[in-house]
Amino acid sequence: MKKITASFIAMTLLLTSLFSCSKNENKDDNPANGFDKAAMLSSYSDNLIIPAYATMQQKIAALQIASDAFIANPNASTQAAVKTAYSETHLQYIKIATFNFGPADNALLDNYLNFCGGLDYSFTADGELTGFSVDTNSINNNISAGAYNLEMLTRSGFYSQGFPALNYLYFGNEAITKMDSKRAKYISDLLARMKILIDKVANDWIGYRSTFVSNTQTNSGSPIAYIVNQMSYQLDLLKGPRIGWPLGKQSNGKVFETKCEAYYAGISMALAVENLNSIKRLYTGNNVSGKGLSDYLVALNQSTLNTDVLAQFDIALAKLKAIPDPLSNSLLTQPTKVDEAYKEIQKLVTLMKTDVASATAVQISYADNDGD
Amino acid sequence: MIKSLQQRLSFDKTVSIAPLITFRIVFGLLMFLSIVRFWWNGWIESIYVQPKFHFTYVGFEWVQPLGNIGMHLIFLCIGLSALMIVFGLFYRFATIVFFISFTYVELIDVTTYLNHYYFISLVAFLLIFLPANKDYAVDMRLHPEQRRLTVPAWCVGILRFQMTVVYIFAGIAKLNPDWLFEAMPMRIWLPGKTHLPIIGSLMYETWVAYLFSWFGAVYDLLIAFFLLNKKTRPIAFAFVLIFHIATAIFFPAIGMFPFVMIANSLIFFSAAFHQKLQSYLLFYNNRLKKTIPNSQPYYFHFAPLMKAALYIYIAFQLVFPFRYLLYPGHLFWHEEGFRFSWRVMLMEKSGAAYFTVKDKISQQKIEVNNREFLTPLQEKMMSTQPDLIVKYAHHLANEYRQKGIQQPAVYAEIYVALNGSRSRLFIDSSVNLAAEKLGWQHYNWVLPYLKKSN
Numbered sequence: 001m002k003k004i005t006a007s008f009i010a011m012t013l014l015l016t017s018l019f020s021c022s023k024n025e026n027k028d029d030n031p032a033n034g035f036d037k038a039a040m041l042s043s044y045s046d047n048l049i050i051p052a053y054a055t056m057q058q059k060i061a062a063l064q065i066a067s068d069a070f071i072a073n074p075n076a077s078t079q080a081a082v083k084t085a086y087s088e089t090h091l092q093y094i095k096i097a098t099f100n101f102g103p104a105d106n107a108l109l110d111n112y113l114n115f116c117g118g119l120d121y122s123f124t125a126d127g128e129l130t131g132f133s134v135d136t137n138s139i140n141n142n143i144s145a146g147a148y149n150l151e152m153l154t155r156s157g158f159y160s161q162g163f164p165a166l167n168y169l170y171f172g173n174e175a176i177t178k179m180d181s182k183r184a185k186y187i188s189d190l191l192a193r194m195k196i197l198i199d200k201v202a203n204d205w206i207g208y209r210s211t212f213v214s215n216t217q218t219n220s221g222s223p224i225a226y227i228v229n230q231m232s233y234q235l236d237l238l239k240g241p242r243i244g245w246p247l248g249k250q251s252n253g254k255v256f257e258t259k260c261e262a263y264y265a266g267i268s269m270a271l272a273v274e275n276l277n278s279i280k281r282l283y284t285g286n287n288v289s290g291k292g293l294s295d296y297l298v299a300l301n302q303s304t305l306n307t308d309v310l311a312q313f314d315i316a317l318a319k320l321k322a323i324p325d326p327l328s329n330s331l332l333t334q335p336t337k338v339d340e341a342y343k344e345i346q347k348l349v350t351l352m353k354t355d356v357a358s359a360t361a362v363q364i365s366y367a368d369n370d371g372d
Numbered sequence: 373m374i375k376s377l378q379q380r381l382s383f384d385k386t387v388s389i390a391p392l393i394t395f396r397i398v399f400g401l402l403m404f405l406s407i408v409r410f411w412w413n414g415w416i417e418s419i420y421v422q423p424k425f426h427f428t429y430v431g432f433e434w435v436q437p438l439g440n441i442g443m444h445l446i447f448l449c450i451g452l453s454a455l456m457i458v459f460g461l462f463y464r465f466a467t468i469v470f471f472i473s474f475t476y477v478e479l480i481d482v483t484t485y486l487n488h489y490y491f492i493s494l495v496a497f498l499l500i501f502l503p504a505n506k507d508y509a510v511d512m513r514l515h516p517e518q519r520r521l522t523v524p525a526w527c528v529g530i531l532r533f534q535m536t537v538v539y540i541f542a543g544i545a546k547l548n549p550d551w552l553f554e555a556m557p558m559r560i561w562l563p564g565k566t567h568l569p570i571i572g573s574l575m576y577e578t579w580v581a582y583l584f585s586w587f588g589a590v591y592d593l594l595i596a597f598f599l600l601n602k603k604t605r606p607i608a609f610a611f612v613l614i615f616h617i618a619t620a621i622f623f624p625a626i627g628m629f630p631f632v633m634i635a636n637s638l639i640f641f642s643a644a645f646h647q648k649l650q651s652y653l654l655f656y657n658n659r660l661k662k663t664i665p666n667s668q669p670y671y672f673h674f675a676p677l678m679k680a681a682l683y684i685y686i687a688f689q690l691v692f693p694f695r696y697l698l699y700p701g702h703l704f705w706h707e708e709g710f711r712f713s714w715r716v717m718l719m720e721k722s723g724a725a726y727f728t729v730k731d732k733i734s735q736q737k738i739e740v741n742n743r744e745f746l747t748p749l750q751e752k753m754m755s756t757q758p759d760l761i762v763k764y765a766h767h768l769a770n771e772y773r774q775k776g777i778q779q780p781a782v783y784a785e786i787y788v789a790l791n792g793s794r795s796r797l798f799i800d801s802s803v804n805l806a807a808e809k810l811g812w813q814h815y816n817w818v819l820p821y822l823k824k825s826n
Contacts, residue, residue, distance in 0.1 A: 034576035037566060119743040218564035219624060240741065252736040299576075300563055305794065346726065350787045353724040354795035361557075361564040363625075364722065364752060 035299035037216035041223055043291035045209045048281060052096045053202035059089040060195050067170075067191055071184040074176045082170050087267050090114075090163050094274040098234050098282045101226040102212060103204035107197055112150075114261075115158035116241050119233075123245040123256050131241035132261040134168045135159035143186045150193050161190050163262060171264035218362050227282060227293055228362040232352040234279045239345045242272050243323075247331055247338045255335075257328035266326035273320050276345075280313045293360070302359045309351050316344040380529035381686075383679055386522040386669040388643030389507050393650060395531060396504035398635045399495065400458035403470070406628050407451040416443050419484055420477070423747050425767055427482040427760050430810060435479040449473040457499070460509020464500065471496035482760060483753035487716050488629040491538060495636070498534065501678070502527050503670040508650060508659055519659075522669040526682060531639045533686065536596035538633075541693045541714035543592030550704070550719070551589065555581035556791040557720035558588075565622055591615055599640035612637045623717065699814050702821035704790055707757050708814060723755030723788040723798060727765070729772045732779035740768060756788050758799070758815045765805030782806040796822065 066085035070078040093114055100110050110116070117131045129135055138160035142148040150161050159165075169175060169187050218224045240249075242261055248254045260268040285292025297306045319341035323330050331338060357364045379385055410416065420443045428435060437443055450473045456466035475493045478484070505511045506520040550556040558581040566572045574580045591611065598608035616630035638646075650656050672678050696709030703710060704719045727740035742751045745767065754760040765782040772780040781804040789795040796819075799805075803817040 034566060034573060035563075119741070122741045122744045216567040224564075236743075244739070245741075249739040250741055252738055350724040350795060354722045354787050354789040358560065358720050358722045358789045358792070361561045361720065364748070 035296050037224065037296070038213055040285060040291050040293070040296060041213045041216065043285055043288045044223075044227070045205070045212055047288050047291070048286040049096075049099050050202075050205055050209070052092070052099070053198070053205055056089075056092050056096050056198050057195075057202055059085075059092045060191070060198055063089045064191050064195070067187060070170065071179065071187060074179040076176070079170065079176060083265065086166060086170055086265060087270070090167075090262060090265070090267065090271060091274050093163065094271050095278050095281075097275070098230055098278045100230060100233075101223075102208050103201045106204070107201050108153075109197055109201050111153075111158050112197055113162040113194055115155075115162065115164065116237055117155075119236055119240060123250050123259065126256065126258075129155050129159050131245055131256070131259040132164065132263070133159055133259055134164040134263065136168060136172070139165050139168060139186075143182050146182055146185070148186075148189075150189070162194060165190055167262045167265040171266075175264075218360060220363055224293075224360065225362045228352070228357060228360055229364060231279050231282055232349065232357070232364050234275065234282075235345060235349045235352060238272060238275050238279075239342060239349060242268070242275065243320075243327070243338055243345075244342045246327070247335060247342065249342065253335075255331045257331050260327045260331070263326075263328055266328070268327035269320070269323050269325040269330070272323075272327070273317065276313070276317055276320055280310075280317070283309065283313070293356075297356070297359055300359055305351075305355050305359060309348070309356065312344070312348045312351055316341065316348050319344045379525060380532065381526040381682065382529075383524045383526060383672070383675055385525040387525045387528055388647070389503070389520055389523045389527075389670070390643045390646035390650065391528050391639055391641065392502060392504045392523060392531075393508050394646045395636070395639050396460065396463075396499070396509075397458055398638060399499070400454050400456075402628070402632060402635050403454035403474075403492065404451055404458065407447055407454060409628070411444075411447060411451075416447055418747070419749070420480060423481070423750060425745050425750075425764075426480055427750065427754070427763055429479055429482055430759075430812070432479045435476060437480050443477075446473050446477060450477070460505035460511050463505030463509060463511050467496060467500045471500055481750070482711075482757075482763075483750045485711055486627070486629070487538075487714055488627075488632050490712055491534075491632065494534060495531070498530055502530075506670055508653065508656060512659070517666065520666055520668070520670045524669060524672070527670070528639065530682065530685075531636075532600065534689070535633075535636055535639060536600070537689050538714050539592050539596045542716050543589055543594075544693075545713065545715045545718055546585070546589035546592060548704075550791045551585050554791070555585045557718075558582075558584045560720045560792055561623070568621065588615075596640075599637060602642065605640060609637060609640075619717075626717065629716070701814070701818070705788075705821035706815070706818055707759075719791050721756045721788060721790045722752070722795075723786055724795070725751070725755040725761065725784055725786040727768060728783045728785075729768055729777060730781045730783065731777045732781055734778070736777060738772070738777075745771065755786060756798075758818050759810060761786065761799065762805050762808050762810050762815065765808070766810065769806035780806060790821075793823075 063082075063085040066078075066082045070082040072078075096104070097110055097114060104110065115132075117129070117133065121130045123130050135156045138156045142160060148160075150157070166187070169183065169190075212223050215222050216224070220229075241259075244250075246256045246259050248256065257263075261271050262268055281287070283292065284294045289295070294306050294310065297303070297309075319337070323334065323337050323341060327338075353364050417440070420437045421440045423437075426437060438446060449469055453466045453470035453473065456462060457470060471493065474489075474496055478489045478493060503520065503523055506518060506523070512519045546552070551558075555578065559578060562575045562581050562584065564575075566575045568575070595608060595611060595615075598604040599612070601608075612634055616634045619626060620630040693713035696703050696713065699706065699708040701708070704721065725742065727742065729738045729740060730736065742754075746754065746764070754764050761784060765784065768782050769780045783801055783803070784799060784805060785801045786798040787795040788798040799819060800817045805817070808815070808817060
């Protein structure tokens with residue numbers, strides 16, 4: 001018993017000395033030999049997130065101009081112009097889609113602009129509103145009714161606005177011949193609503209920045225947990241609704257070519273490549289040296305893991321780039337190439353959900369709960 | 373030691389009822405607050421209403437969620453019975469209702485298993501038999517003649533025993549090479565805590581991870597003895613406070629556990645301490661005016677039967693956590709005999725699981741979207757635990773049979789990372805899991821654990 005008492009006292013001393021010496025050591029907030037998470041988060045907001053929203057504001061304004069020209073005078077040339085503006089805007093949106101937390105999450109930006117259908121809805125039959133479907137019936141009903149509520153929280157509501165609706169209205173069959181005042185008004189209303197949402201999120205980020213930067217925890221709901229979770233969520237989207245499910249992974253090879261993202265614009269692969277590039281930027285902190293999650297992993301003595309993750313990004317990117325647009329064609333003509341990309345993306349998903357999540361002590365779970 | 377254990381659990385020797393009264397009140401209050409918190413967080417819906425499928429326990433497949441209204445009603449039952457326990461109102465009835473409703477909820481889904489929920493179920497079960505309402509209780513206003521000042525020693529002793537079991541087994545569980553010699557998983561978890569004031573910057577230091585690991589192990593192994601010993605009790609309780617408040621600050625996701633342990637550690641204090649504590653309670657002294665308590669100690673009608681049951685309970689508590697010894701392979705990897713053994717915050721484990729359903733007849737092949745069937749929490753838990761994997765595979769076979777696949781075979785490619793080692797293939801991907809049995813036997817389709825090579 002005496003020995004036990006002695007060791008207990010020893011532990012007490014150790015603990016108290018720990019608390020007392022730490023008080024003296026820690027004068028500034030930047031640990032000398034540690035990694036500065038606040039600086040990392042500052043860099044994320046200033047070098048990646050906020051500039052991307054600013055660019056998005058410019059792109060949507062440019063799209064409005066091209067769109068107005070197309071509406072006023074629908075022909076092949078104005079359609080080509082709107083295609084360029086639309087593609088640039090959609091690609092820019094893909095860049096900000098990876099910041100689907102904080103202000104963007106509060107505004108339901110992703111639901112209203114580029115609804116993916118959610119990961120919990122599988123592809124089983126044609127005509128179901130899943131993945132990157134477009135609800136053409138609702139769109140046409142809205143147009144002929146002339147009155148619509150774009151704030152409704154319904155799947156068909158999400159599927160009849162934002163990029164899915166625009167790419168159908170600009171590039172769908174008879175997009176030029178069917179243009180009339182009602183259709184024109186619907187397009188303008190959609191764009192106006194997209195602009196309001198984007199402006200709101202961009203402005204909210206100015207206030208949210210300090211919350212984001214100052215919270216260096218890794219619990220669920222913290223910025224670092226958001227970043228790690230977003231990477232795995234976005235990779236799940238890429239693997240599932242973007243390429244795997246249209247390829248027929250859930251349906252014994254039955255292809256769903258019309259469920260490709262931006263089907264009518266035919267730029268699904270460009271968007272998919274941009275998606276993976278954006279996830280990589282989220283991982284590296286837009287390549288700002290020493291300020292990315294990748295650098296945090298290196299600081300945690302996980303440089304081998306970091307090298308492997310970066311290499312896997314590049315392998316998956318190369319495989320994605322090998323698939324030509326439009327994806328709706330490639331699914332039928334070159335399914336092997338899509339399958340190869342799918343497999344490499346899955347390897348990246350595994351790295352994110354197991355190795356990276358473990359190394360950063362972040363839970364992959366989109367909800368809060370107790371654990372032990 | 374043995375002798376004192378006999379005394380502590382004696383049916384003949386009597387002790388003051390006071391510790392039992394505090395325990396009843398504190399436990400009831402804490403349970404009530406836990407239920408309010410659970411409800412407030414919306415977890416009744418997200419955990420027990422929204423999921424389409426639940427991982428039931430072997431032998432308890434009949435325990436199913438009761439729908440939105442039903443689940444809210446059962447939580448209402450738990451909350452109200454907890455309050456009734458606090459006030460000592462229809463105590464026997466309240467403890468039975470609490471035990472059954474709480475345990476029912478915990479049995480619905482394995483993925484929500486937490487050691488302190490198991491602890492609460494055990495304590496609730498014990499309380500049914502303990503006369504914790506024989507003083508300072510509404511019941512005693514209704515039946516003043518039943519009031520007692522003393523109870524058989526085991527009534528307090530068994531609760532101290534239960535607390536001791538939690539601590540010591542949690543300590544024994546920490547005596548593994550990863551915890552002691554690699555400071556795992558502390559070494560992974562602490563760098564995520566640099567936001568803490570004062571000590572934050574130390575969290576990157578490896579020696580701090582070792583200090584936390586070793587201190588945690590020593591604390592768990594010894595704290596119960598220091599709480600039992602009268603001389604060391606005050607300082608030991610100070611350690612209880614420091615330790616559990618620290619864990620609550622460091623690991624907020626651990627939920628109510630620290631507070632449950634702090635509050636219930638009061639059971640170790642003396643009768644005099646508890647009488648002093650209770651003297652601050654409303655109406656405490658008034659209760660004396662009403663009647664003179666029955667001077668006889670509380671008496672159990674079926675003492676020999678109770679005694680036998682008590683010994684069986686104690687033996688079970690001492691033996692069951694060691695059942696992992698009956699299984700081959702690395703405990704953390706296989707998790708056979710892992711639950712119900714006080715293994716708290718012991719490892720960092722994460723997985724990614726990809727299931728494929730194949731029709732033996734038509735040769736159809738379908739890759740499963742886990743999110744179609746599971747919540748993110750369920751998917752996370754399932755991905756690393758073999759019994760949940762096989763349970764899910766059986767569920768998938770059923771689901772796809774209904775979708776028209778005549779003879780579904782279920783295969784899984786699963787990768788798991790454990791305690792800082794890189795992710796590895798977890799199970800044999802060529803095994804049809806739909807044909808594998810769920811049960812207590814060793815699952816030989818789990819690949820052997822390989823020591824890390826980082």
